[in-house]
Amino acid sequence: MSEERSLNFIEEIVEEDLQSGKHGGRVLTRFPPEPNGYLHIGHAKSICLNFGLAHKYGGNTNLRFDDTNPTKEDVEYVDSIKEDVKWLGFDWAAELYASDYFDTLYDFAVSLIKKELAYVDDSTAEEIAAQKGTPTEPGTPNQYRSRSVEENLQMFADMKAGKYPDGAKVLRAKVDLASPNMQLRDPLMYRIKHAHHHRTGDKWCIYPMYDFAHGQSDAIEEITHSICTLEFIPHRPLYDWFIEQLDIFPSKQYEFARLNLNYTVMSKRKLLQLVEDKHVEDWDDPRMPTISGLRRRGYTPASIRDFCERIGVAKRENMIDVSLLEFCIREDLNKTAWRRMAVLDPIKLVITNYPAGKTENLFSENNPEVEGGEGGRELPFSNELWIERDDFMEEPPKKFFRLGVGLMVRLKSAYIIKCESFTKDEQGNVKEIQCAYIPESKSGHDTSGINVKGTIHWVSVPHAQTAEVRLYDRLFRVEDPSNEDGDFKEYLNPESLHVIPDAYIEADLTNAIPGKGYQFIRKGYFTLDKHSIAGKLVFNRTVTLKDGWVKK
C-alpha cells in the first residue's frame, strides 16, 4: 500500500465510499463508448481512469456500447473499439450493449407512464424546442402533457408497433417545464426511428435517448461509479430523477474534465471529416490522435497509459501539450528500442586510405540502455559510405562537432575519420566528401589516443538497402483549431507528412519486426508501417529524438 501519488478527486470519492461500506465495498465501473467512430487519446484517458480505478480498488469494469442511435453506429466501430481497449492492456468483466436492455427500458418507460411521469407528445421537434422556453424564460405545457394514462399507454404501444412515421410522436418525461436546468424541461425519452440496428435488426422502431438509456443501463448493471465528462453535469439531476422514480439501483454519476491536446482535434465528428475528406489516409493514419493512429505511428500501450497517468484527473478545463505525449513515448522507447542506422538525406563519403572493395564486419550493440546491450548485429563497413548531408558543412562554425575540411568525427561503432576535401557538382552542390581514417581508432580497440567531440551515423554504400521513410509533423498549424475562425480544416498543416521514397538503411533492418520500435541513431524512433512488404519496407517515424543542439 505505498501511496506514491496523491489521490485524484474520484479516487477520494471511492475511498470514502469504501470506508463507509457503501455497496458492500464493491467497485464496478464501465467504459461506455458509442460505436460511431474510432477511439482517440481522449478515450484513452477515460479508459485508464475507469479500468485503473476498478483495478486499484479490487473491482471490475464493463465495456458497454451505448448503441441507442442506429443511424450513426456500425459493427466496424464496435470491433475497432474492442481491439483498441485490449491493445491498451485492459480486460473488461463483461461486454454489454445498451441495446441488450431495450425490452427492460421499454418496461421502465411504461411504468413511468403509469405513474403519470411520462407522456406521448405529438409536437414537431421545432414546437417542442419552442415550448421549452429559454434559459431565462420557463417553458409552457402543451395539450399533450395532460393526456390520460390509458391514452399514453396505447399510443406508446402503437409507437413501438410501428404505427407512426419517424418524428410523428415522442415520449417525454414529465419533470418540470419551468426548471432553471434546461435538461429537466420534460426531456425526450423515446423517438421513432425506422432504422436497422446493428444488433437488434428491425425489431425496434423506437429508440431510447441517451438520458433514458445511460443511467438505466448503469443501474441494471449495478455500476457503483459512473464516470463521464464535464458536459454531462447538467444531466446529473435527471440521471438521479429517473433512477429515483424507477426505484432502481442507485448508480452515481461523477464528472471529470476531458482531455484536450494541442495541435489536433479530438471530436469524432471532426476526425470523421478528416477521414471522409481524405485529409488523412484513414482513421489509423499515423497523424491522427486515434488509438489506432498512435499504434500505427509506433506508440506503445505503456507510453499511452503513462501519459494518462501524468496528465491527472480534475474538473478544470485543460489543454495538454503534445510534448508531454512525446516525452512519454521517448522515455519508453529509449529503454526498449534497438538501435540501428539509417541515412535519410544522403551524401557520399569516400575513405581515401581504406582499400576499395574491402568489407569489414564491425559489431554494434542493440541497446546501450541495457546491461550487455541485448546482443548486437554485424555492421558491414567499406571505403564508400552514405552519411547525412547536414553532417557536413563547407564553412563550419566553431561549435560544429561534425565534418568540415580539417575536422574529425567518429563513425559510430567504426573508426575516427578526418575530412580532407570535398567535391561539387556543376550546380555547386557538395557531391562527395573525402576523408582519411585512423586505423588504430577502431571501435572497442581504440589505441589512437584521439578524442573527438562528434559521432555520426553512416551506412556502407555497397551494403545499403533502401526503404521508404515517412516523417510526420503536427496535423494542424495552430494549437486549438476548433477555436479559430472559420472551418477547422483551414488550419491543417500542409507539411504534416514528408515522404522519403528511398532512404538508405543498414542491412539488418530488413529483418525489422512489425510492431517493434527502432531507434535510427540520431534520427528518432521508427516502426514498420502496416503497408510494408518484403523488398519494399516502409518506416514511420514515431517521434524525433530530443534535439539539444541549438543552431544559430
Add this chain to the structure above:
RNA sequence: UGCCCGAUAGUAUAAAGGUAGUACGACGGUUUUUGGUACCGUUUGUCUAGGUUCGAAUCCUGGUCGGGCAACCA
C-alpha cells in the same frame, strides 16, 4: 438576461485552515562512441476585492475571466 461547473509557474497536477510541492517545458552544467540517455542545478505560481481566523490556495461574500446548458446526438 437564468442556471450549473471551474480558476495554483509556460502546460498540467498536489497541498483536506499551519513551510506552496511534483512532473513536463525552458535555461545552465557534468558525463557520453547518439548534440540522445543519465545525473546536477536555475527559473517562473495561488484571478481580484473584501471578510472570518493567531494563521487562508483552502472557509464566506461580491466581482472578473473561462467553460457548459435551450439536438427526435451521445
